[in-house]
Amino acid sequence: MSFTLTRTPKPSTLLTKLINLNHSTRNFSTFIQTSNRSTTPKIIAITTSTTNFYHQHQQKQQHHRSLHQQSRNMSSSSSSEIKAQFSEGSDPTVLGPSLEKLLAAGGGKWTLTQEGVAIERTFKFKTFAKTWDFMTAVSLQCKLKNHHPEWSNVFNTTFIRWTTHVPKGLSSKDIELAAICDSLAKDFGETEPTESCAMPNLADRAVASSGDCCTPKHLKK
Numbered sequence: 091m092s093f094t095l096t097r098t099p100k101p102s103t104l105l106t107k108l109i110n111l112n113h114s115t116r117n118f119s120t121f122i123q124t125s126n127r128s129t130t131p132k133i134i135a136i137t138t139s140t141t142n143f144y145h146q147h148q149q150k151q152q153h154h155r156s157l158h159q160q161s162r163n164m165s166s167s168s169s170s171e172i173k174a175q176f177s178e179g180s181d182p183t184v185l186g187p188s189l190e191k192l193l194a195a196g197g198g199k200w201t202l203t204q205e206g207v208a209i210e211r212t213f214k215f216k217t218f219a220k221t222w223d224f225m226t227a228v229s230l231q232c233k234l235k236n237h238h239p240e241w242s243n244v245f246n247t248t249f250i251r252w253t254t255h256v257p258k259g260l261s262s263k264d265i266e267l268a269a270i271c272d273s274l275a276k277d278f279g280e281t282e283p284t285e286s287c288a289m290p291n292l293a294d295r296a297v298a299s300s301g302d303c304c305t306p307k308h309l310k311k
């Protein structure tokens with residue numbers, strides 16, 4: 091069987107996939123090897139530069155996955171050691187059992203973080219529209235309770251952290267709103283999230299620049 095080197099006439103599934111991975115690859119000039127007799131060109135080999143790009147991409151993804159797995163392992167092992175810190179005025183005997191149900195130990199999906207003063211979780215949906223509708227529904231509940239989350243969103247994924255800033259710690263509002271998020275997410279057709287460390291980072295960056303939410307307006311300078 092002989093092979094000719096020919097410019098690809100139509101993007102194949104693989105090439106389309108590569109193009110989707112990074113639009114900068116649109117400019118690559120790809121050659122594929124096809125059989126002389128084949129009417130529909132079939133990819134037998136792709137040029138080194140494209141292959142390298144694909145392998146580099148896979149390596150980056152693998153690196154990202156392993157970094158994230160490490161951070162998940164660290165947070166899950168420390169999470170079981172973290173003790174919940176309830177905000178002043180809260181009754182731990184009332185809040186404790188409700189919090190337990192939200193955490194992995196009680197069958198929930200939330201993680202206790204930030205030395206016990208916060209709970210956080212990632213939500214994923216099929217589309218950006220569904221994600222945004224979910225966030226709108228959550229924001230209406232926030233308005234009703236006069237309590238806001240630390241959160242971030244990218245495309246179909248939303249990261250939510252509940253914590254009370256003043257008095258610092260976990261309050262009944264955090265626990266109630268976390269449970270409301272769970273139930274709203276179900277209504278909006280939540281899917282299984284692929285965790286990403288970038289989402290908490292985005293929320294942290296917003297926290298860093300948001301300033302103080304708790305000083306009444308008339309006392310603010």
Ligand SMILES: C[C@H](O)[C@H](O)[C@H]1CNC2=NC(N)=NC(=O)C2=N1
Pocket residue numbers: 236237238239253254255256257303304305306
């Ligand atoms: C004055 C008003 O009660 C405060 O600004 C509220 C508003 N929402 C809040 N949300 C959160 N997460 N923590 C707070 O301490 C808080 N305080």
